[in-house]
Amino acid sequence: MKEECGIFGIYSSRGLGVAEEVYLGLSALQHRGQESCGIAVSNDGKFSFKREGGTVLDVFDEESLSELGNGQIAVGHVRYDPFGRGGRESAQPLVLKYAHGSLAVCNNGALTNRYELRAELERDAAIFQTDTDAELIAYIIARERIRSGSIETAMANAMDKLQGAYSVLIMSPHKLIAARDPLGIRPLSLGKIGGSWVVASETCAFDTIGAEFVRDIEPGEVIMLNHEGLHSIKAKKAAKSALCIFEYVYFSRPDSVLMGQSVHLARRLAGKILAQEHPIEADLVCGVPDSGIDAALGYAEESGIPYGIGLVKNEFIGRVFIQDTQQKRERLVSIKLNALSAAVKGKRIVLVDDSIVRGTTCTRIVGLLREAGAKEVHVRISSPPFVHPCFFGTDIKSKESLMANRLPHDGLCKALGADTLGYLSVAGIRSIAPQAQTGFCDACFTGEYPIEVPEEIPFDKYSHKIKVSGGKS
Secondary structure: OOOOOEEEEEEOOOOOOHHHHHHHHHHHOHHHOOOEEEEEEEEOOEEEEEEEEOOHHHHOOHHHHHHHOOOOEEEEEEEOOOOOOOOHHHOOOEEEEEOOEEEEEEEEEEEOOHHHHHHHHHHOOOOOOOOOHHHHHHHHHHHHHHHOOOHHHHHHHHOOOOOEEEEEEEEOOOOEEEEEOOOOOOOOEEEEEOOEEEEEOOOHHHHHHOOEEEEEOOOOEEEEEEOOEEEEEEOOOOOOOOEEOHHHHHHOOOOOEEOOEEHHHHHHHHHHHHHHHOOOOOOEEEEOOOOOHHHHHHHHHHHOOOEOOOEEEOOOOOOHHHOOOHHHHHHHHHHHEEEOHHHHOOOEEEEEEOOOOOOHHHHHHHHHHHHOOOOEEEEEEOOOOOOOOOOOOOOOOOHHHOHHHHOOHHHHHHHHOOOEEEEOOHHHHOOOOOOOOOOEEOHHHHOOOOOOOOOEEOOOOOOOOEEOOOOOO
16 A cells, blocks of 8 residues: 655745755645655746655755746645656646746646547647656646636636546646646645745644745645736535545644644544444553554553553654555565563553554554563554545555455454454544544545545556456445
């Protein structure tokens, strides 16, 4: 499974240091993408950009940021490639020239009609340099721009063609455009620092640069920022919004606030509900770093079982589940986490994690706790079983790769090496964000998609397709 990308943009009336601000913002969003990154800057309409494979710290330094120059507008992107290719070829922002000038495009999400759109554009003699949704969006905007009076109107009109999940930043020579799909599947927030407007996937990026959160960009909204200020177009809103519930479970940082709901408090509440649904007698509750910690605190608070540190994390290792082979995942788990024997030896442990995908990480962690002397290990998962493919940017290449699909509950518990196993219920997951001003997509748990989805998942034009039973919501 691969998770979401992260985007960050700034429009500054000062025209100084925009590349540095984007660099800091992307650093705060690094957890959303570690395969590639990039920054593009507009200085009085002249574009400069750099994008490469690697993390923000790998790609940018003081010299490269200086080479981007001072400007009024900048956009940046951190990426997980949904097709696992990585590197510069799939890095964003995508920078291109068309009849009305230059554009830089960043996208977070996945279009469900990407291959139909690509085929249509190719019939009109379009030539593609990448296999990204960002390039498809750019083509459609460029075509709509010929028919409309502005780039923001072109983006609004493009929503009639785009299906699926997208949060988009578009930099033209003198404007910054932000747009969110009609369902609001991917998060996108608006902030301000001094006389500058900022847009980011998560509010934690605002805190990094000292910006003030203004509001969430609404589903189906297009925002244009220029020297005159902010202009909003309510382009196309669905009957019900559907923010990805996994943002609260795993994707987002705990210090972010999405649609009015603290991620930290949502995870803590998930742990409390989990303790109510799956109580157990034990001596210690410990969470899997990092996204399992808040849920473990909630479980401990509700159950009365003491919370303790049972696992120590190597902070310099990336997220394990996105590795492309089982052998790599197992090796990285071993060097990423270690059990704290002094805390767990001879004790009955409640191990709280956010989810089970392939099962690699959880199985190895249970083994580490056993090796460290844990008397019992009771696994508690702060989300329901992950059993359905996601069409909106979370790459699941087959249902069979999901451990909860391969094994019945008892078999799964045995395979993990746990004494007991308990998942948060669907009703529970739907209750973890009471302050959120949005509906949710929880199709990865329920199979109830918010829009019609393909019968097959064409993950790559040149590879296999995955058959899905029941393509419609």
